[in-house]
Amino acid sequence: MADAPKPLLHVEHLCKEFPVESGLIASHMKNARKVHAVNDVSFDIMPGETFGLVGESGCGKSTTGRCIMRLTEPTSGLVEFEGKDVGKMNKRELKALRRDMQFIFQDPYASLNPRMTIGEIISEPLIIHNVMPNADERIAFVRELLDVVGLNPEHINRYPHEFSGGQRQRVGIARAFALRPKLIICDEPVSALDVSIQAQVLNLLTDLQKEYGTAYLFIAHDLSVVQHISDRVAVMYLGSMMEYSDWRSLYAEPCHPYTQSLLSAVPIPDPDVQHSRKRIILKGDPPSPIEPPSGCLFHTRCPIAQARCSSETPQLREIAPGHFCSCHFAEPNPIKDASIEL
Amino acid sequence: MSDNTTQPAGEQAVEQAQAKEFSAAPSRTLWGDAFQRLRRNKLAVAGAIWIILMVIIAISADLWVPQTLGNPTQTDSTTMASMSRLPPSLEHPFGTDTLGRDVLCRVIYGARISLAVGVLATAISTLIGLVMGALAAYNGGIWDTIIMRFADIFLAFPYTLFVIAMLAVIGPGIQNVFIAIGVLGWPSIARVFRSAILSVKENDYVDAARAMGASDARIIVRHIFPNSVASIVVYATMNIGGAILTESALSFLGMGVVPPDPSWGIMIQDGQTYLATQPWLMIMPGIAILTTVLAFTLLGDGLRDALDVKMKDA
């Protein structure tokens, strides 16, 4: 397929394990217990697209994002950015990579240095990469950027604590866009914000994407937010990818029982719809990532699990063009009888 | 921000209202804020004023003390008998000592030594502590283990005994007091700085700096240091008081400053024989130690509250 568009980011068999014991000796023991945070994750991101990554807390979605940027060193697997192996990059190459790949953090309070003005914060990437050596030019650019993200350019000399959460998140976005990166990893960028502010930030991200053609890896736990912003969506559970597809078919015809129950668990802000639909209530809690279940990771909570599921690990396979699912019994809406069990 | 749906009129008013809301509040820096909070703490201000007063008196002593109160070290054998151990009077506000020297004069010159020991020894400890703490916290792993276990070993010995033992090896004298107190004081500073760095390192803005390709040096200088230095300022301030106490204790035991140089510890040691009859000989230098150490502690306490970023909205 010579003509197929080249992916901007290619992730293959990415794995990350964290030692449970933190001691110097214990963590190097051969049979030390490990948290399997990310387990054999593969996907591609095309230039300019938004790839959503959803899952519950502890499913490894944030770790995946951090491994791609090498903020956390992956245990194994391949990450390629524009065909270059990120894992093999030395310090200089990594610095160059970070011009093209940026990060937006969840917590607008912790992600801005309280001792720097927002002008200093936004111009920091420009200084590091020596993009605009002229200070006047840089200040003019930062003011312009503040205006673009909807902040008053006159506030360039203010400190983060003088801003509200939503405004701080705009500062974080301005910083990420300062170098006009090709890919931005957004780690729960709106989950700390109020509903009305959430919408402001989501619209800003969409507008900026339209203008600059940036691709997003959008990590979030809120399915409706991910659906709203993403072109393609992947669902993670216990460090593994359960299903991924374009947003329309994933939300309309989820083929993995986990995706289906996740979607049915999101309450819809419309009483008519909410009261008329069937809800699938999953039993129990997600298992511990230290000792993940054998076979299919979801079989302990799956309403349609069979004997095969606990012994045989399902592979991620293409069940329809562009729609991948890792379930032995993948089909649209696999859970037919939505029984409520507590 | 552009919007996809048309918004009715009133949008401008929204923006105007926002602009107004912002222009009303003047821009404040975090250090400026901290200073404002410090000023509201009366005890800390009292401590700071006392320290400043002491420093001014100690520095300017050569200009006026010998003329009015006499020489702190020299004795005049001809008048010694008549001048010995006089009670406080207008001429000698703190009285005189056994050798007929003015006690106030010796307290003032003693302040020079005490303040110098406090500041210099703390500077030495802080410098070593900062380097060690930063190495341990930033590199982690084996560095952290070795440095912190080394610090634990230091802290396992009684501090004053350790200083005495060191002075016994390198000999008494004012420079050696600086060195002994300073060199042996680093472990607690290293610990404080290490934990400060570790908690600052957890913040997303450090990751943000890494994500934009900042070098380690830049991350330490621009992000970690400015946010962890507050705890060191507080700790060092309190440590000065501690160093002054240690110096006095050493001099009292005869391991510190060598007579006839005036030191509060030596003065107390000299005066203890006369506690029942001429108590001022001991009480005056005692008050000097008490007030100075208290002033540093109060200032340190105030700084801790003022520099706490969490209290910024209070």
Next chain:
Amino acid sequence: MFGFGRKKKQATDWVDLKTQPVPEGHHLLEVNDLKMYFHTQDGVVKAVNGVSYTLDRGETLGVVGESGSGKSVTSLTIMGLIDMPPGKIEGGDVLYRGRSLVKMTEEEMEHIRGNDIAMIFQDPMTSLNPVYTIGRQLSEGMILHRGYSKQQALQRSIELLQMVGIPNAEQRVKDYPHEFSGGMRQRVMIAMALACDPDILIADEPTTALDVTIQAQIIELMQKMQEENGNAIIMITHDLGVVADIADKIMVMYAGQPVEFGTAEEIFYEPIHPYTWGLNRSIPDPVIDEKRPLTPIKGNPPSLVNAPAGCAFSPRCPYATDLCRTEQPPTYVTETGHYSRCHYAHDASFVSANAPETSRTKTMLDHAADAVAAAQEGGEA
């Protein structure tokens, strides 16, 4: 909340209000124009400013608002859990079965809390005491309010844990909070709140810290418990989906004021306050096939210290007029009790021109279009 370590009170000298009938002409809980202000260094914070609603047994009230809207403070005020000072009730009253909670002494309130009105909090990690077993914490309230013996209380604790769906309850009752997962702890909190069979259960963002599959479990559990016990629920949340799921009545709060109150039907299908519209337009709709652009509310929530002169929402309201910016709007009430604090809420043409489309109006429009099409076909034939 159960007064750990306090002297054990005799239940005999207290008439249990729960057993008393609701007096004629009263509701189970009536909040009338409640005002709670905090007097701080920076000025007076009007955290709760004129909240009114009524609640009966078996009903669920959803309180919706953003952070700092006063939705939690309102409930804490009802429970008498606000420190005074800095807090001060500046007006209004709370009647529980016709008795004023505001005028009750602290001792009387201790009988109310946990026994008649119980509360569960957002963070199940910090609302349980880590040094006591689950069983002991569950028993505490029953020993205090019901005069149970330790053995009776423990037995009842096990029943409660089974009731909220904790497997292996006989064993788990001896465990400590850290041995439970977040969802399980929230179940324990619900068991604890329901231990004395309260009339009213106040749930302050009970599912915000939980994952969506666990949230579904907890909501399901609260509904089931309500069906069995007939208690009323006050559900405080920022999530419109959660209130759509469980609320009968909804109060929308903004800057300490209830800007709109009505039945769930009214709030979702006939909202009359621009802030409610704004919230509605701000959230992505999870059921639509096409992506609808979001219309956020401009600006940021106001500071409660320097509240705007007129309507609190006027600086962010796209429809605000000079009247809105200068004069506080009155409370406009319809015959059904649906109320709104907006100068233009009574103006039907203003409302119908600006209210967002809902799934109901959409079906109505579709039906109308179908009817027109059918009529045309019929005409042609």
